Amino acid sequence: MICVVASAPSDRVRVRRLPARGAYDRATIDAILDAAPICHLGLVEDGQPFVVPTIHARAGDVVYLHGSSASRAMRRAGEGTSVCVTATLLDGLVLARSAFHHSMNYRSVVLVGRARAVVERDEKLAALRSISEHVLPGRWDEVRAPNEVEMKATSVIALAIDEASAKVRSGGPLDDAEDLSIGCWAGVLPLRIVAGAPIPSDDLAPGIALSLAVERDRRFDAVAAPPATRRDRDR
Amino acid sequence: MICVVASAPSDRVRVRRLPARGAYDRATIDAILDAAPICHLGLVEDGQPFVVPTIHARAGDVVYLHGSSASRAMRRAGEGTSVCVTATLLDGLVLARSAFHHSMNYRSVVLVGRARAVVERDEKLAALRSISEHVLPGRWDEVRAPNEVEMKATSVIALAIDEASAKVRSGGPLDDAEDLSIGCWAGVLPLRIVAGAPIPSDDLAPGIALSLAVERDRRFDAVAAPPATRRDRDR
Numbered sequence: 001m002i003c004v005v006a007s008a009p010s011d012r013v014r015v016r017r018l019p020a021r022g023a024y025d026r027a028t029i030d031a032i033l034d035a036a037p038i039c040h041l042g043l044v045e046d047g048q049p050f051v052v053p054t055i056h057a058r059a060g061d062v063v064y065l066h067g068s069s070a071s072r073a074m075r076r077a078g079e080g081t082s083v084c085v086t087a088t089l090l091d092g093l094v095l096a097r098s099a100f101h102h103s104m105n106y107r108s109v110v111l112v113g114r115a116r117a118v119v120e121r122d123e124k125l126a127a128l129r130s131i132s133e134h135v136l137p138g139r140w141d142e143v144r145a146p147n148e149v150e151m152k153a154t155s156v157i158a159l160a161i162d163e164a165s166a167k168v169r170s171g172g173p174l175d176d177a178e179d180l181s182i183g184c185w186a187g188v189l190p191l192r193i194v195a196g197a198p199i200p201s202d203d204l205a206p207g208i209a210l211s212l213a214v215e216r217d218r219r220f221d222a223v224a225a226p227p228a229t230r231r232d233r234d235r
Numbered sequence: 236m237i238c239v240v241a242s243a244p245s246d247r248v249r250v251r252r253l254p255a256r257g258a259y260d261r262a263t264i265d266a267i268l269d270a271a272p273i274c275h276l277g278l279v280e281d282g283q284p285f286v287v288p289t290i291h292a293r294a295g296d297v298v299y300l301h302g303s304s305a306s307r308a309m310r311r312a313g314e315g316t317s318v319c320v321t322a323t324l325l326d327g328l329v330l331a332r333s334a335f336h337h338s339m340n341y342r343s344v345v346l347v348g349r350a351r352a353v354v355e356r357d358e359k360l361a362a363l364r365s366i367s368e369h370v371l372p373g374r375w376d377e378v379r380a381p382n383e384v385e386m387k388a389t390s391v392i393a394l395a396i397d398e399a400s401a402k403v404r405s406g407g408p409l410d411d412a413e414d415l416s417i418g419c420w421a422g423v424l425p426l427r428i429v430a431g432a433p434i435p436s437d438d439l440a441p442g443i444a445l446s447l448a449v450e451r452d453r454r455f456d457a458v459a460a461p462p463a464t465r466r467d468r469d470r
Contacts, residue, residue, distance in 0.1 A: 012283060037426070038325055038339070040275040042284035048247060049277035049284045051321040053343050086286040090273055090428070095446060099367055099378050100385040104273070108288050132334055142419045143334050150335040172436040184377045185446040186436040191272070191455060193325070196425035201407040204421055211330060211420040220426060 012112055013165040023166040032109045032166055033058045035219075036087035037135070037193065041065060043076055043083050056085065057127070057134035058161070063111060064118070064127040066156045074155040078117030085111045085159055092190040096173035097182040103169060105188060111164040118156040127156045138213035195220035248345055248400040258401040267344045267401055268293045270454075271322035272370070272428065276300060278311055278318050291320065292362070292369035293396070298346060299353070299362040301391045309390040313352030320346045320394055327425040331408035332417040338404060340423060346399040353391040362391045373448035430455035 015022025023029070033039075039056040042049055052073060057064050063085055067074035077083050091105035118124045125146070132140040146154065173186050198214050250257025258264070268274075274291040277284055287308060292299050298320055302309035312318050326340035353359045360381070367375040381389065408421050433449050 012280075012285075038323070038341075040277075040286050040321060040323070042275075042277040042286035042319070044279050044282065044284050045247075047279065048317045048347055049279050049286075049319045050247075050345065050347070051275050051277035051284075051286050051319045052345065053321065053323040053325075053341065055339065082283045084277070084284045084286045086275060086288065088273070088275070088288040090288075093371055095371065095374065095378075095449070097378055098381070098385070099363065099375060100381050100389070102367065102370065102374070102378075104290065104370075106273075106288065110285065110287065112283055112285070128334065132337065135337065135339075136328055136330065136424075139330065139337070140334060143330075143332055143337075144414055144417060146333070146335050150333070154335070172434070175436075175438070179379060180438055180440075182379060183440075183443060185433075185443050185449070186439055188434045188436075189371075189449055189452075189455070190431035190434060191428050192431065193426050194429050196427065198420075199407070199423045199425060201410075201421040201423075203407075203410070203415055205415075205418075208418060208420050214330070214420070214424055217424075220424070 010163050013110055013163050015165055015167050021167050021169055023168060024164075026161070028166045028168070029109050029161065029164050030058060032089065032107045033063060033087050034134070035107070036089050039085050039087040041073065041077070041083060041085055043073060043081055045076070055131055055135060056087065057130040059127065059130045061161050062158045063161060064131055064156055064158055065115075066128060066131055066154055069153050069155045071155065074157060077115045078155060078157045080114045080116065083113065083115050083159060090191055091170065092188045094169075094173050094188055095186055097175045097179040097184055097186050101173055101175055103173070105170050107166065107168045109164060109166045111159060111161060113159055113163055115157040115159040118158050121151070124151065124156050127158065128154065136213050136217060138216060139211065142211055142213055193220055245398050247347055248398050250400055250402050256402050256404055258403060259399075261396070263401045263403070264344050264396065264399050265293060267324065267342045268298060268322050269369070270342070271324050274320050274322040276308065276312070276318060276320055278308060278316055280311070290366055290370060291322065292365040294362065294365045296396050297393045298396060299366055299391055299393055301363060301366055301389055304388050304390045306390065309392060312350045313390060313392045315349045315351065318348065318350050318394060325426055326405065327423045329404075329408050329423055330421055332410045332414040332419055332421050336408055336410055338408070340405050342401065342403045344399060344401045346394060346396060348394055348398055350392040350394040353393050356386070359386065359391050362393065363389065371448050371452060373451060374446065377446055377448055428455055
């Protein structure tokens with residue numbers, strides 16, 4: 001096991017370009033993994049890389065992914081082929097005076113290694129719960145837990161956080177000194193993911209209150225507040 | 236050239252899981268590539284996949300990516316190694332009555348193939364312009380164009396949209412009939428990327444008006460309106 005998450009990144013995950021943006025401490029890595037709603041899973045088939053979006057959850061030193069048991073990507077990943085899990089949060093557009101110095105503010109984690117299939121029932125159920133909690137904290141306890149057929153239809157893989165690095169850019173544009181006199185606006189347009197008003201399912205029975213998990217969720221705030229509250233605020 | 240973007244997807248990009256969610260028409264693929272602010276680039280090194288977030292732009296039948304000329308990933312990609320470009324838009328959390336039927340609404344494109352380095356000056360400049368326009372339409376004309384040193388310091392690669400597929404999920408949860416009587420809320424929590432108030436650079440000279448490109452941009456609306464307008468609206 002090459003443990004590089006502390007201060008000695010392996011060559012495979014060391015941030016080579018702009019090393020000042022690299023971070024290898026677990027707190028930074030964990031915070032990004034936890035905040036990113038989805039990740040991208042990379043694997044190789046016949047020399048061809050494939051990258052697919054998927055949901056993940058971190059539980060301690062492990063990242064869990066899940067998918068259909070019929071999914072070829074999940075099967076291959078569970079067989080121990082080399083994979084890469086990348087989680088990215090886009091924080092803003094960085095607008096400089098020169099085209100060249102334009103950039104983005106972001107936080108990303110690149111995690112590489114070989115995954116294992118999670119087959120033991122208790123760990124698999126706990127992993128599914130952690131994935132559900134990652135998507136929407138509190139939701140798992142509101143809904144019906146997986147039955148045995150559903151457990152069989154779902155594959156879970158685990159990837160240890162052994163070889164990982166984070167890359168973070170924040171702050172304003174870094175223009176060349178000679179460009180500062182250019183009379184154009186420069187700065188950052190911050191970006192974030194927000195929730196709109198919850199849309200009830202067509203088949204929702206009348207009188208069923210909004211999910212408490214949705215109501216209490218503060219990650220995607222701004223437009224997320226239920227209609228009543230928003231009207232109150234506008235008064 | 237295996238042209239699979241019309242109606243005959245190659246085995247490599249055919250959507251195997253839930254094929255009803257697969258789309259191979261160019262209009263769908265192009266719309267997702269154009270709407271996604273960033274993409275994830277996958278490539279292979281010594282059998283290990285690596286996935287990194289990056290900015291892209293579509294120009295006709297080609298996707299351009301750029302990066303530092305010192306970047307190993309860009310060099311390898313430009314040498315014609317197999318790559319994968321995946322663009323994903325997260326549209327919402329799909330909250331079902333069972334844990335199993337939870338899902339996400341999303342639009343994603345997976346594009347595979349071998350890229351080529353863009354070395355011809357006019358194409359390279361046009362590619363950089365299209366990447367800038369992808370990030371923020373209208374910005375290119377506000378700022379200083381790249382000089383020769385900057386052109387040399389920047390690598391551009393082009394990947395033809397030959398083998399690509401799109402995957403789209405939309406709409407509410409699809410619960411099992413026997414779960415409809417469960418008294419918990421079900422529906423969709425829509426998610427989108429919005430912009431906050433633009434943050435001027437610390438070194439911005441007084442009196443410089445906000446970038447017209449920022450002001451006119453409607454992709455990340457909601458919180459994007461400048462403060463004055465917001466105060467007006469709250470009155």
